[in-house]
Every structure is written in C-alpha cells, then in structure tokens.
Amino acid sequence: MSGGVFDHDAIDKKIKDTETLTASPDFWNDTDNAQKVMNDLKYLKGRVEPWRELISEIDDLETLYELGVEGQDQSVEDEIRSQLTKLQDKYEKQSILNLLSGEVDKSGCFLTIHAGAGGTEACDWAYMLSRMYIRWAERNGFKMETVDLQEDEGGIKSTTIQITGDYVYGKLKGEAGVHRLIRISPFDANARRHTSFSSVFIFPVLDDTIKVDIRPEDLRVDTYRSGGKGGQHVNKTDSAVRFTHLPTGIVVQCDSERSQLMNRATAMSILKAKLYQHYKEEKEKENAKFGAEKKDISWGNQIRTYVFQPYTMVKDHRTKYEVGNIQSVMDGDIDPFIDAYLHAQWQGLPVGGDDSDEEM
Numbered sequence: 001m002s003g004g005v006f007d008h009d010a011i012d013k014k015i016k017d018t019e020t021l022t023a024s025p026d027f028w029n030d031t032d033n034a035q036k037v038m039n040d041l042k043y044l045k046g047r048v049e050p051w052r053e054l055i056s057e058i059d060d061l062e063t064l065y066e067l068g069v070e071g072q073d074q075s076v077e078d079e080i081r082s083q084l085t086k087l088q089d090k091y092e093k094q095s096i097l098n099l100l101s102g103e104v105d106k107s108g109c110f111l112t113i114h115a116g117a118g119g120t121e122a123c124d125w126a127y128m129l130s131r132m133y134i135r136w137a138e139r140n141g142f143k144m145e146t147v148d149l150q151e152d153e154g155g156i157k158s159t160t161i162q163i164t165g166d167y168v169y170g171k172l173k174g175e176a177g178v179h180r181l182i183r184i185s186p187f188d189a190n191a192r193r194h195t196s197f198s199s200v201f202i203f204p205v206l207d208d209t210i211k212v213d214i215r216p217e218d219l220r221v222d223t224y225r226s227g228g229k230g231g232q233h234v235n236k237t238d239s240a241v242r243f244t245h246l247p248t249g250i251v252v253q254c255d256s257e258r259s260q261l262m263n264r265a266t267a268m269s270i271l272k273a274k275l276y277q278h279y280k281e282e283k284e285k286e287n288a289k290f291g292a293e294k295k296d297i298s299w300g301n302q303i304r305t306y307v308f309q310p311y312t313m314v315k316d317h318r319t320k321y322e323v324g325n326i327q328s329v330m331d332g333d334i335d336p337f338i339d340a341y342l343h344a345q346w347q348g349l350p351v352g353g354d355d356s357d358e359e360m
Helices: 009-024 033-069 073-096 120-139 170-176 258-286 288-296 328-329 335-346
Strands: 107-115 144-151 156-164 176-183 195-204 221-223 240-246 250-254 304-306 313-316
Touching: 009 033, 033 073, 073 144, 073 335, 107 120, 107 144, 107 170, 107 258, 120 144, 120 156, 120 170, 120 176, 120 195, 120 328, 144 250, 144 258, 156 170, 170 195, 170 335, 195 258, 240 258, 250 258, 313 328, 313 335
Parallel strands: 176 304
Antiparallel strands: 107 156, 107 195, 144 156, 176 195, 221 240, 240 250, 304 313
C-alpha cells in the first residue's frame, strides 16, 4: 500500500500509554494540554478502530459464506455479493484515509481563492468557486469563517475562508491549483462563450505543536479600516490588519472582526500557515508538488475544467475523472474528485496538472 502503511502495534501502544496518562489525578490541571491529549487519543483510535471493524465484518461475511456452502444454500449469494461490494468500498475509503497521515493532514485549513484576469467574469467565477467549497464544507458538517473578502461588483477578487474539521487539509490539499470555467457569459450582451480562471490555495491551520518562528523585525504591520457596503456596518476604526513578512514577501490580511486584536490573531495564524508551506517547500525541494500553486492563473495551467455550454462537464486533468452533472458539483459534491486524487496518490500514479491547450 503505497504511502498508506502504518504500524497498528505501535499505535496500540501509544493509545495505552495515552490512556494511562489521562488516568493521572492531576491530568486536568492543565486544561489546554489535557484537551490536546484527548484530541490526540481520539485521532489515534480513529486510525485503528475502523480497520478492526472492517476485519470483523469480513470475518462475519466469511462465516456466512462457509455456512452457505455447507448447507448448499443459494439464497445467501445475493446478500454476500451485496455485502462484499460494501466492504470493498469501505476498504478503499479507509486505505485512502491512510494517506492522510502527514504532520498536518488532520488539521483544518485556510482556503484562499484569487480571481484571474478577465474582470467581472473572472470575479463571478471566483465567487462560484467559493460557494462550491462552502457547500462542500456544509455537506460534511465542517465549521467555516470568512477571514478576508475583497469584493467586486460582479463577484469577488479574492477571499480566504477558514474551514475547521478533521482531515480538512488532507482532503482539500489536492484542490490547490488553477480552476478553469467555460460558459456563455451572462455579462456578454452578444452571448459569446468565455473562458475564465481562478486559483485555489490551501494552507493548514497549525496547532501549538508545530512551531513557525517569526522574528518581530521581519514583520511589517499595517492597520486600516475594513471595507463594507455602507450604512451602520461601516467600520469607523482601523480594525483590519495586514502583515507583510519581509524575508519572503508573503502578505496576509484579516478584516472579518471588529476587534483589531482578533484580526491580528487570525492574520498571524494565516501567516504561520503560509510560512509553514513555504519552508516545507524549501526544505524538501519538491517544486513539482507545489507547482500548481505557482503557475499563472491562465490557459494551460489548469488542474480542472468546468464546462457549462454547449454541454455540461467537470473534468480533472490530473486523474482524468469527470462527471456530467455540473450543478451537483457546484453545489459542493466534490468528494468524488477528492477521492480520485487521493486514490491516484495511493496507487502512486502521477497527478500533475494539465499543461496542454486542449479544448473541451
């Protein structure tokens, strides 16, 4: 199992050691640390218990098969086939989940979308993508918060959304790259077909166990008034915060809260997430792994294409997975694309973006 093998015995030992720790009389004296330990325990159990359940179900099915053979009972054949299909599906999903064993795969994420060139059409496409990911998060019961939003008359120029939940980063990291839209533009009086692009970036939300050092002298801090549509919701104080990390040139900002202190905390979390990704790329020298994020938001660099006219189709150029029901995809049904990407990784298949100018 490429990239998905882990030591059950080692995890069992760690679970027992952690349970012993939680039984200590002074365990809850440090509430924050205790909560972290409990979360780690839940994570560890979640790694092995589904496999044990699967093995138990396979044993039950094997027993049913043996009884059917022994009693020459043909009536159990359909039930066995049905259960076997379900178990195969469970096995594949659990095997894919084993890929999500990286340092930050179990974390939440910051999802950032930037509109490409194309004015109103591109900004509308960025808005449509943000809606798609919001619907996906809602389908999975994840928490969301918009931490930065730069609006445009026809949609959004950029947005950053924090999505909180188990394995959010691990599942969404394959969404990073350029997404292409082909449709008859509702903004074109001549009803011509337009092609638009938006880029998606995925950064992990880091917990306290992952350290990213930021020296005060390397940080420029700017404050400004949050934008708005006017009226009573206009922010009259400089509560929005922008951080510029001078050595790398990385810029982050947050204007979602009225409190500058809260905006500073959120902006710092985003900066740490981006620096973690940046330093990881530098250390590992795996430029191809992050190449999709660095390409131009333009033709030939897309990882996925969404076609509305003259037919409907969504196609991922890395896995070749495609569906015809584009409305379902835009309503957040993207798990099949996520699973296909993870499955390709599991099998060790190449999952680079499409660098061709192929028309769909």
